[in-house]
Amino acid sequence: MRYISTRGQAPELTFEETMLTGLARDGGLYVPAELPRLSHAEIAALAGLSYEEAAFRIMRPFVGDSFTDAEFGDCIARAYAGFGHAARAPLKQLQDNHFLLELFHGPTLAFKDFAMQLIGQLFQTALSRSGERVTIVGATSGDTGSAAMEAFRGLDNVDVFILYPHGRVSDVQRRQMTTVSEANAHALAITGSFDDAQARLKDMFNDFTFRDEVRLAGVNSINFARVLAQVVYYFTSAVALGAPHRPVSFTVPTGNFGDIFAGYLAKRMGLPIEKLVVATNQNDILHRALSTGDYVTHGVSPSISPSMDIQVSSNFERALFDAYGRDGAAVAQLMDELKQGGGFHISQGALESLRADFASGRASEEETSAMIARALPQMGELLCPHSAVGVHVAQGFLGSTPMVTLATAHPAKFPDAVEVATGIRPALPPRMADLHERPERMTRVENDLHEIETLIRKEIAA
Numbered sequence: 001m002r003y004i005s006t007r008g009q010a011p012e013l014t015f016e017e018t019m020l021t022g023l024a025r026d027g028g029l030y031v032p033a034e035l036p037r038l039s040h041a042e043i044a045a046l047a048g049l050s051y052e053e054a055a056f057r058i059m060r061p062f063v064g065d066s067f068t069d070a071e072f073g074d075c076i077a078r079a080y081a082g083f084g085h086a087a088r089a090p091l092k093q094l095q096d097n098h099f100l101l102e103l104f105h106g107p108t109l110a111f112k113d114f115a116m117q118l119i120g121q122l123f124q125t126a127l128s129r130s131g132e133r134v135t136i137v138g139a140t141s142g143d144t145g146s147a148a149m150e151a152f153r154g155l156d157n158v159d160v161f162i163l164y165p166h167g168r169v170s171d172v173q174r175r176q177m178t179t180v181s182e183a184n185a186h187a188l189a190i191t192g193s194f195d196d197a198q199a200r201l202k203d204m205f206n207d208f209t210f211r212d213e214v215r216l217a218g219v220n221s222i223n224f225a226r227v228l229a230q231v232v233y234y235f236t237s238a239v240a241l242g243a244p245h246r247p248v249s250f251t252v253p254t255g256n257f258g259d260i261f262a263g264y265l266a267k268r269m270g271l272p273i274e275k276l277v278v279a280t281n282q283n284d285i286l287h288r289a290l291s292t293g294d295y296v297t298h299g300v301s302p303s304i305s306p307s308m309d310i311q312v313s314s315n316f317e318r319a320l321f322d323a324y325g326r327d328g329a330a331v332a333q334l335m336d337e338l339k340q341g342g343g344f345h346i347s348q349g350a351l352e353s354l355r356a357d358f359a360s361g362r363a364s365e366e367e368t369s370a371m372i373a374r375a376l377p378q379m380g381e382l383l384c385p386h387s388a389v390g391v392h393v394a395q396g397f398l399g400s401t402p403m404v405t406l407a408t409a410h411p412a413k414f415p416d417a418v419e420v421a422t423g424i425r426p427a428l429p430p431r432m433a434d435l436h437e438r439p440e441r442m443t444r445v446e447n448d449l450h451e452i453e454t455l456i457r458k459e460i461a462a
């Protein structure tokens with residue numbers, strides 16, 4: 001299996017190279033040159049398998065020669081062993097023909113664990129084979145960073161540094177990063193916003209001397225291996241509701257378009273998905289783009305669903321690549337317009353192609369809060385604000401096809417918003433009930449590239 005860049009100018013890579021590289025050197029994102037397809041019979045045969053067994057069958061064709069069957073199977077087994085639910089991604093019924101896919105039973109209580117836990121194991125296997133060491137750097141508004149620190153803590157050939165905006169992540173999110181005690185894991189609290197953290201991260205990748213010296217690797221959702229791991233639960237949940245014999249729809253709380261793009265891949269691989277509904281909060285660039293054809297950035301307004309507060313949705317580039325008939329030059333041109341002028345217009349043909357797969361909706365802050373309040377008495381469910389955005393938007397798309405809304409985080413990860421809406425402060429699951437007693441460790445850094453690079457050099461030499 002070969003991987004190509006959405007901008008057409010970077011070398012083709014294997015799965016392992018794609019995973020270790022992250023961003024393509026032409027600025028694009030890697031995608032498989034061709035998608036494997038599962039037959040009707042192969043999808044039907046997933047029924048009744050364990051999550052791990054299904055994951056192996058669905059992802060195996062993407063991995064090619066990068067891992068043996070035994071290595072890949074072991075990585076999957078270790079990745080999900082620490083989850084707090086035997087089904088890994090259980091389904092719960094909310095309403096007639098409306099189901100919630102609970103993706104928050106991993107170690108940091110958000111769906112990011114599904115991908116991050118797996119790539120932690122894949123990195124470890126690949127690096128111990130080659131004897132190489134890499135430095136993973138990530139920027140986070142909360143969930144990605146905690147999932148990455150948890151996944152890479154204590155691994156032999158990896159140092160992990162996570163930049164988060166000082167004072168701007170929730171208490172639980174911060175503690176999930178700062179209470180990691182292993183020496184190879186570092187939480188860096190940067191003065192500034194998430195955008196500042198992200199900008200310094202990009203600067204590090206563009207500083208080729210530094211990038212090559214410390215062997216920088218990225219685990220943001222532009223890393224294709226992360227998207228791949230998320231394809232699995234679309235299959236397992238759809239099969240539980242009757243696929244491939246009947247179609248299923250999904251509503252996905254979306255920020256960077258990574259999770260919903262995984263659903264799109266599942267559809268292309270043969271899973272009968274009728275609709276993929278993009279659910280945004282008030283930062284609704286994707287909903288506006290799909291409604292009007294104009295992808296135009298506004299400023300970010302902080303919301304109660306902070307993991308979806310984005311200005312530029314990186315993974316949308318992968319969907320555009322297909323919508324433009326895999327024309328890398330056309331995508332590069334759009335991304336240039338975005339960089340120069342803050343937006344671009346999607347051509348009529350590409351827009352029609354996108355609308356054939358994706359519908360969209362948005363939830364305002366009031367609607368999100370009202371949905372959290374209403375879900376408890378009416379559906380028996382305490383929703384996190386991100387999941388509530390999804391459940392709200394899904395209301396407009398219910399019908400005879402089963403709808404699955406993705407619950408992307410546990411309510412206890414965002415207790416303030418849940419308490420305001422319901423009067424109930426959700427408790428952490430017992431396995432992490434002592435989070436607030438564990439000692440914290442972090443380093444404060446200024447919003448300064450040189451200072452951050454110096455710190456990283458010093459720590460990895462230690």
Ligand SMILES: *Cc1c(COP(=O)(O)O)cnc(C)c1O
Pocket residue numbers: 110111112143144221253254255256257258259260307308386408409
């Ligand atoms: C990351 C995140 C999202 C958005 O996922 P994307 O893949 O970026 O679209 C939604 N909800 C929660 C809780 C998240 O952590």
